[in-house]
Amino acid sequence: MNGDSSAISTSGLSKRYRGGQLAVDGLDLRVPHGSVFGFLGPNGSGKTTTIRMLLGLIAPSAGGAELFGQTVDAAHVGTLTRVGALIEGPAHYPYLSGRANLARYDAADRTADPGSRATRIEHALEQVGLSNAAEKKAKAYSLGMKQRLGLACALLQPRDLLILDEPTNGLDPQGMREIRALITSLASQGTTIFLSSHLLDEIEQVCTDVAIMSRGRLVSQGTVAELREGLKARLVVTTPDTGEAATVLKEQGGADVRTDGQRVDCDAQNGLEPDVVCAALVGAGVRVLAYGIERPSLEDAFVALTGEGFDVAE
């Protein structure tokens, strides 16, 4: 291992498609070794193009990407044997069984040992809970089973890096939990995970680091905690006596006091002691139904960074 290098690092990575559209614009991404890295962005923000460039499927029009300090492009793919990937959903030979599909992908990897193939396939199928359906033709698989087979393909060998695009897409809640547990356990064994997902609470649950893309650019990169820090926590009081509550919060030094129905809230900045405020509220005769600090979610951070708009990015 090159101690200094990140699992993934890109510098000025850009892609302009032939139509002139700039899909990815000067991306400087660093994914530390051993991290579980969440890669977020609205539809059409350039996530998939970035992932394809990382894997040497698409040639960048400017800049470059390195995996473990080595350039990956159409002619240099040796490093990819250390990488398992799920790109834009699974893809299979519908007329082959699940097991035969895995055997084919394993045969495609020149460094994979044919001698241990059967054992490794068995292990991969077991990891994704597909052992019982291994002999079924892939065309008979449900969406969730196809997704599991795609994951099994990424797990055919011990990998140093897993690049997973929407890994829980199409899975039932149990499946999602299993996959999340699998990701966590792989990460605990030292595998770096690069996880692209729309499910922000999923990212929040499993990721240590996160990067957010919007319109082809990186708008934020750091740990999940750092990202949340950008947004202030709110102190929230639920009460029928909203007028008095607002007055007390202002007296206690709460900034940006807002009232909405039975809810009164203000910025929970450092100077504000929640226990003191609560005592003051009760002392002033405010009937408190609920009281607490609301931490901003990753979703709030995401929307703050990428905008509220529902339309796909141009």
Place this chain on the structure above:
Amino acid sequence: MSQSSAVLTGTIPRTRWSPRGSLLANELRTMFRRNRNLALLGALALIPVALGVALKVGTHRHGGDGGFLAEVSNNGLFLVFAALSLTLPVFLPMALGVVSGDSISGEAAQGTLRYLLVAPAGRMRLLTVKAVSLAIFCLVSTAVVSGAALLTGLALFPTGQVTLLSGDSIGMGAALVKAVWITLLVAASLLGLAAIGLFVSTLTDTPIAAMAVATGLTILAGILQVIPQLSAIQPWLYTYQWSSYADLLRDPVYLTNIERNLLIQLGYVVVFGAAAWARLTTRDITS
């Protein structure tokens, strides 16, 4: 096995190559287990059977119109030559057009191309495996026609001395050897088309388009072949010397046209193989 960090050392373990575990072996297994391809081969096998039965039933009705067909009723072995001359212009190229046109574009359309490439298969290696497997398909499809024709011929018609086009007679053993050579030559005649199909297949993510082009080309070449005004370009068509295999049925064998045919096929393989390489190794895989 655990997700150990054995690979973290950065050294990629080289494993010994095993023929049964290789990508080529897997490609061939995939190709010859696929129902569509088996149906194509099955249809090819039916043609000589149908031809043999038709000749057997109809042989008393007319005296024959010359060529291989007329000879079949005298010697069953001639059904091999008759079947090849019947399938080479249309049926063999059609089957090959489907398989070659689908070779890369089919992988692209179902999304498996990206997973093969990140496995990593290596683009050059994948293309080589596809090319070799297409060459093997050429041989297998031709051999299926020959084999079915041989069995049908032996079952329905008498055997014995074979009279060559040059008038000499040879024994059954020598004639069988000639049949094998002719099968190999017909298979080799298809290599140019296989290369074109492979190239077209790298151009698109829509297999049906690539298959249509690859099968349509032979029809186009057949039309160009019969327009006298186009005699200047005809020697450059991959179909130009397709019937040269019949020269093996002369004694001594007349080699000029056979060599010419092989040279044309080699030219097509080099040109379209290089084009396919240039295309696949540089293109963005967005499927």
